[in-house]
Amino acid sequence: MDFANLLPVILIAAVVIGAAVGLLALGTMLSGRRIQGSCGGLANSNIPGHDAKSPCMSCGASPESCDRPGAEDVREALQKEDAAR
Structure with missing residues (x-):
């Protein structure tokens, strides 16, 4: 596989990961809850x-x-x- 064929795959993966992170951040902001650790935090x-x-x-x-x-x-x-x- 050369770079020309690999570039679209890399861009699609970056967009999917970026969208996932962005949606997680948006959901956290809109929920109005604080982020807590799995055991209740500090x-x-x-x-x-x-x-x-x-x-x-x-x-x-x-x-x-x-x-x-x-x-x-x-x-x-x-x-x-x-x-x-």
Whole structure:
């Protein structure tokens, strides 16, 4: 196979892969949900400073003053945890 015959195959493959990535990105943006790790992300890890009580890694806000989506769930979980103690 020479380059002239291989070029259309390469271009078609690049377009298909690009379209797939673009549609995945569009679906993520339109769903309005945050991307999470398969095990719940960093909030469920044992890494110091990455638990639900630590400040947000992206903006530095504490869970009590955060107004981003999902912050209310974190506040409720913290209240239940404090009540259980």
